[in-house]
Amino acid sequence: MSGNTSNTAPSSDSTDDPVRNRQRDSAGADESHVRVEQIRKTFNDGSVVACEDVNIDIDEGEFVVLVGPSGCGKTTTLRCIAGLEQPDDGRIVVDGDDVTDAKPKDRNLAFVFQSIALFPHMTVRRNIRFGLDMNTDLPDEEKDRRVEDVAETLGIDGMLDRKPKALSGGQQQRVSLGRAMVMEPDAFLLDEPFSALDANLRDQMRVEVKQIQRELNKPMVFVTHDQEEAMTLGDKIVVMDDGNVQQIGTPHEIYNDPTNLFVADFIGSPSPNLLDCTVVEDGGELRLRNAAFEVSVTDEQAAVLRERVGDRVVLGVRPEYLALNDAETNGAFTANVDVVEPLGDRDAVHLSADGQSLSAVTPQGRVGRRTDEVAVEMEIERAWLFETDGTRLV
Amino acid sequence: MSTGSSLGLGDVEIGDVWTRFMTYVVLTFLVMVNLVPFLFIISVSFTPPEAFFGDPSLVPANPTLEAWTKGFADLRDNLVNSAIIATGTAVISMAITIPGAYAFARKRFYGKKVGFYAIIVAMMFPYILLVIPVMDIWNSTGLYNTIPGMWIAYQIFVTPFAIWILRDFFQKLPQDLEEAAQVYGCTQFSAFVRVILPLAAPGIVAVGFLAFLTGWNDFLFSNLLTTGVGPVPAVPVLYGTIGGGSGERVYWGKLMAETLIIGAPPTVLYLFARNYLENAFAVK
Numbered sequence: 279m280s281g282n283t284s285n286t287a288p289s290s291d292s293t294d295d296p297v298r299n300r301q302r303d304s305a306g307a308d309e310s311h312v313r314v315e316q317i318r319k320t321f322n323d324g325s326v327v328a329c330e331d332v333n334i335d336i337d338e339g340e341f342v343v344l345v346g347p348s349g350c351g352k353t354t355t356l357r358c359i360a361g362l363e364q365p366d367d368g369r370i371v372v373d374g375d376d377v378t379d380a381k382p383k384d385r386n387l388a389f390v391f392q393s394i395a396l397f398p399h400m401t402v403r404r405n406i407r408f409g410l411d412m413n414t415d416l417p418d419e420e421k422d423r424r425v426e427d428v429a430e431t432l433g434i435d436g437m438l439d440r441k442p443k444a445l446s447g448g449q450q451q452r453v454s455l456g457r458a459m460v461m462e463p464d465a466f467l468l469d470e471p472f473s474a475l476d477a478n479l480r481d482q483m484r485v486e487v488k489q490i491q492r493e494l495n496k497p498m499v500f501v502t503h504d505q506e507e508a509m510t511l512g513d514k515i516v517v518m519d520d521g522n523v524q525q526i527g528t529p530h531e532i533y534n535d536p537t538n539l540f541v542a543d544f545i546g547s548p549s550p551n552l553l554d555c556t557v558v559e560d561g562g563e564l565r566l567r568n569a570a571f572e573v574s575v576t577d578e579q580a581a582v583l584r585e586r587v588g589d590r591v592v593l594g595v596r597p598e599y600l601a602l603n604d605a606e607t608n609g610a611f612t613a614n615v616d617v618v619e620p621l622g623d624r625d626a627v628h629l630s631a632d633g634q635s636l637s638a639v640t641p642q643g644r645v646g647r648r649t650d651e652v653a654v655e656m657e658i659e660r661a662w663l664f665e666t667d668g669t670r671l672v
Numbered sequence: 673m674s675t676g677s678s679l680g681l682g683d684v685e686i687g688d689v690w691t692r693f694m695t696y697v698v699l700t701f702l703v704m705v706n707l708v709p710f711l712f713i714i715s716v717s718f719t720p721p722e723a724f725f726g727d728p729s730l731v732p733a734n735p736t737l738e739a740w741t742k743g744f745a746d747l748r749d750n751l752v753n754s755a756i757i758a759t760g761t762a763v764i765s766m767a768i769t770i771p772g773a774y775a776f777a778r779k780r781f782y783g784k785k786v787g788f789y790a791i792i793v794a795m796m797f798p799y800i801l802l803v804i805p806v807m808d809i810w811n812s813t814g815l816y817n818t819i820p821g822m823w824i825a826y827q828i829f830v831t832p833f834a835i836w837i838l839r840d841f842f843q844k845l846p847q848d849l850e851e852a853a854q855v856y857g858c859t860q861f862s863a864f865v866r867v868i869l870p871l872a873a874p875g876i877v878a879v880g881f882l883a884f885l886t887g888w889n890d891f892l893f894s895n896l897l898t899t900g901v902g903p904v905p906a907v908p909v910l911y912g913t914i915g916g917g918s919g920e921r922v923y924w925g926k927l928m929a930e931t932l933i934i935g936a937p938p939t940v941l942y943l944f945a946r947n948y949l950e951n952a953f954a955v956k
């Protein structure tokens with residue numbers, strides 16, 4: 279698991295006034311810009327553990343995506359970074375300053391809410407200016423200039439004197455982005471900002487946000503439960519489940535090399551095939567046996583499995599790595615074609631073999647609509663092996 | 673299917689007609705109940721006493737302003753008292769209940785639930801129950817027959833429902849708004865002032881208006897907690913005009929004029945507050 283750099287003890291400075299006593303970390307200069315260290319947060323007197331042992335390093339200009347199923351603690355983690363939630367344990371460091379005990383307004387972080395949360399009684403202009411009015415002594419012309427710049431970037435410059443209610447959902451979320459951008463914060467925190475928008479608009483906003491982030495070159499932490507959104511946006515992806523970080527890595531690392539069964543299953547669509555197998559030895563050669571098939575393993579895999587003959591393991595392989603051929607050809611095994619689901623230039627083919635469901639992805643039209651049976655060939659060298667408890671073997 | 677035509681054209685369903693009919697019945701009933709006595713009051717206030725006991729008509733034959741001038745002269749000082757008492761009641765209750773209701777809506781503290789239900793339950797009992805202990809305490813603390821005494825006494829009526837209504841108001845406002853304000857530079861307090869207060873304004877104005885009305889129109893406490901030498905508000909004077917139940921002959925014209933005079937200030941206030949009040953219970 280990458281990203282767990284922390285061997286620092288949780289916050290030890292318990293001084294009275296957290297804001298005034300914010301100290302510069304000695305090693306501040308070359309450290310990451312925002313650091314989340316060993317965060318733990320519980321609710322209801324400890325009965326609900328929302329997140330635990332969360333360590334994330336966010337570099338200057340990095341786009342980090344927190345992804346995971348509903349209730350896994352993404353929002354809680356983000357709110358701890360923003361200061362809207364006080365972690366039970368751990369530290370938040372922004373730009374070298376320990377801000378764990380600082381008020382939200384003293385962290386110089388911008389938060390974009392899932393609910394948008396514009397102030398309904400203020401015009402768009404006043405909404406965007408709000409942070410500048412509250413937190414800075416800039417002259418009025420400078421504030422106006424910033425507001426107008428940001429509004430232009432976001433394409434809402436014609437709407438500055440309207441109330442939020444008179445804007446569409448997409449425009450409202452732009453305003454809320456604008457409210458964040460004028461602050462020129464040290465980092466942006468976005469909690470599922472586009473979940474209320476329709477699919478087309480969401481794609482468009484995604485691209486825009488990524489562009490804006492590239493231009494501003496500021497760290498951005500983006501929360502989503504949509505793994506596809508995570509893959510398209512993130513420089514670094516943090517996969518969470520059940521309050522814990524499961525894996526941190528680039529989209530390619532996460533996709534190709536999941537650290538456990540959960541990540542393998544969660545990332546990618548259609549989901550990978552996860553097949554229960556038994557390790558068998560057949561004349562000195564190690565093979566994996568399943569109700570439907572038997573495959574021999576690579577040398578690398580064999581090295582791990584050598585000691586484990588007779589054990590049960592889970593074989594994981596992405597649908598892309600199942601090749602489908604005519605039933606007459608020699609494959610590893612034959613399977614029935616249940617459904618062919620067009621995905622654009624590719625088709626997802628759902629198969630069943632001896633009571634097991636599998637899916638494969640093939641180029642468009644490779645499997646005809648009336649095909650009943652196919653021969654399945656597995657690229658075993660691209661498969662992963664997991665313990666039955668989910669940890670990765672190889 | 674009905675096209676929803678409001679003119680009864682085309683295929684209107686019988687249910688629509690029935691609803692419409694009932695609406696008018698209810699409206700007519702309300703108008704009769706409210707407007708007819710009101711017209712009667714106005715009419716009587718301009719009717720000379722002889723005509724009232726002789727042969728009254730809705731439009732008086734020889735209208736007179738006598739009842740109005742006499743009534744106003746009798747009430748002038750008491751109206752000032754009423755204004756001070758009602759305004760103070762409203763201001764003090766707002767000062768207490770806005771933070772209180774906010775705490776009940778948003779903060780976590782020990783005994784919150786019990787405290788809230790205690791306040792609600794307190795509203796369920798007839799206030800007359802309180803007369804003896806209140807008079808007792810007011811007497812022994814020197815609050816009896818003073819304006820501050822009235823202000824405090826009315827809080828007993830006003831604060832429970834004010835807290836109840838305002839708490840609901842604050843609870844309905846999304847928490848994200850306060851948090852957004854805090855992220856963008858506010859303290860908890862300034863977020864409350866800049867975001868929550870303006871958005872709760874309709875509720876606050878409505879509750880403040882009701883508090884004012886309570887202080888203005890109450891008879892029970894104003895009669896019991898003041899004496900002729902103290903700050904008597906206007907309503908007990910009205911009671912005097914009826915004869916205090918003494919069975920003397922009642923000057924009806926003056927009674928009606930006084931009623932209208934006392935009713936006028938809250939009406940004017942209502943007209944000013946109307947925009948807020950109409951929003952108060954219709955906010956999203």
Ligand SMILES: Nc1ncnc2c1ncn2[C@@H]1O[C@H](COP(=O)(O)OP(=O)(O)OP(=O)(O)O)[C@@H](O)[C@H]1O
Pocket residue numbers: 321322326327328329346347348349350351352353354355503
């Ligand atoms: N204020 C709270 N009080 C009690 N429990 C809470 C609170 N906030 C969050 N939780 C619990 O903490 C866990 C994590 O919640 P969180 O909101 O962080 O999830 P999430 O990953 O953002 O989910 P989603 O994708 O649904 O937004 C959940 O089990 C949730 O019920």
Ligand SMILES: [Mg+2]
Pocket residue numbers: 352353354469
């Ligand atoms: Mg969430």
